[in-house]
Amino acid sequence: MTEISKTEFEVLEVLWQKQPASANEIIESLNQVKEWHDKTVKTLLNRLVKKQAIAFEVDQRRYLYYPLIERESYMAKESKSIVERMFSGRVSPLVAGFAKHNQLAKDDIDELKKIISAWEHEQESDND
Amino acid sequence: MTEISKTEFEVLEVLWQKQPASANEIIESLNQVKEWHDKTVKTLLNRLVKKQAIAFEVDQRRYLYYPLIERESYMAKESKSIVERMFSGRVSPLVAGFAKHNQLAKDDIDELKKIISAWEHEQESDND
DNA sequence: CTTTGTTGATTACGTTTGTAATCAATACTG
DNA sequence: CAGTATTGATTACAAACGTAATCAACAAAG
Numbered sequence: 001m002t003e004i005s006k007t008e009f010e011v012l013e014v015l016w017q018k019q020p021a022s023a024n025e026i027i028e029s030l031n032q033v034k035e036w037h038d039k040t041v042k043t044l045l046n047r048l049v050k051k052q053a054i055a056f057e058v059d060q061r062r063y064l065y066y067p068l069i070e071r072e073s074y075m076a077k078e079s080k081s082i083v084e085r086m087f088s089g090r091v092s093p094l095v096a097g098f099a100k101h102n103q104l105a106k107d108d109i110d111e112l113k114k115i116i117s118a119w120e121h122e123q124e125s126d127n128d
Numbered sequence: 129m130t131e132i133s134k135t136e137f138e139v140l141e142v143l144w145q146k147q148p149a150s151a152n153e154i155i156e157s158l159n160q161v162k163e164w165h166d167k168t169v170k171t172l173l174n175r176l177v178k179k180q181a182i183a184f185e186v187d188q189r190r191y192l193y194y195p196l197i198e199r200e201s202y203m204a205k206e207s208k209s210i211v212e213r214m215f216s217g218r219v220s221p222l223v224a225g226f227a228k229h230n231q232l233a234k235d236d237i238d239e240l241k242k243i244i245s246a247w248e249h250e251q252e253s254d255n256d
Numbered sequence: 257c258t259t260t261g262t263t264g265a266t267t268a269c270g271t272t273t274g275t276a277a278t279c280a281a282t283a284c285t286g
Numbered sequence: 287c288a289g290t291a292t293t294g295a296t297t298a299c300a301a302a303c304g305t306a307a308t309c310a311a312c313a314a315a316g
């Protein structure tokens with residue numbers, strides 16, 4: 001479970017969206033956003049395999065890659081660790097920063113409200 | 129404005145808390161949490177200076193270091209970039225993840241509520 | 257004045273990362 | 287079958303990183 005680098009993460013994202021996928025599909029998909037050489041993407045795929053973040057099955061001449069780690073849980077662990085390092089574990093300061101710098105849109109506010117009320121309902125039922 | 133590494137960040141944090149500070153003060157402060165060799169901390173200080181994240185003034189035989197970048201703005205930029213990379217710019221999914229994995233405490237909820245109502249008030253006044 | 261300790265500067269060194277190029281195996285083409 | 291194209295594997299290589307050790311300059315101690 002080594003660390004996954006920023007660039008590796010972007011490759012993973014593609015795989016989470018569409019899985020399994022051949023190197024070329026991945027490269028193409030990435031090309032819509034990034035300017036990476038195919039070789040570069042291949043290297044990243046290799047490294048992800050080594051890190052056991054993804055795997056592949058052989059399909060003729062190609063490999064079909066798929067993630068071994070779940071997006072959900074990776075995100076959770078990763079964001080927890082970031083928030084821990086930067087905000088001693090609390091999300092609210094992060095959100096506060098966003099608010100302060102006008103990075104919050106109505107959508108976010110609505111979402112946050114939902115999260116809050118869900119959380120509160122859960123508390124109730126916990127207390128049963 | 130090169131990137132600041134994780135370890136460098138921890139040194140910066142100390143400086144943000146107490147500024148200016150001599151290398152030894154910093155080392156001591158870090159020692160309460162980390163097991164870093166003094167030499168290591170010195171290296172990090174040096175690198176931070178090179179990256180123009182901190183500077184120092186000479187005080188006799190020692191240097192007194194102080195941050196050149198503001199915590200506030202560093203945090204804002206950094207968290208924006210993280211949220212951008214990982215959640216396409218929205219904080220709410222991050223918070224949702226936290227909620228889902230029981231990483232939200234009552235305090236956080238209260239804080240979030242405050243943030244929300246502040247945001248809403250601001251909207252009103254914007255609309256005036 | 258010589259020795260010793262302190263403090264920053266310089267150097268070290270293996271690993272990870274970003275970014276590819278080259279090699280090798282195999283499949284397609286003429 | 288020989289040459290070319292494709293695809294993954296291996297190798298490359300500089301910069302950044304984590305983690306120090308050594309060097310140099312100067313001050314304190316004897």
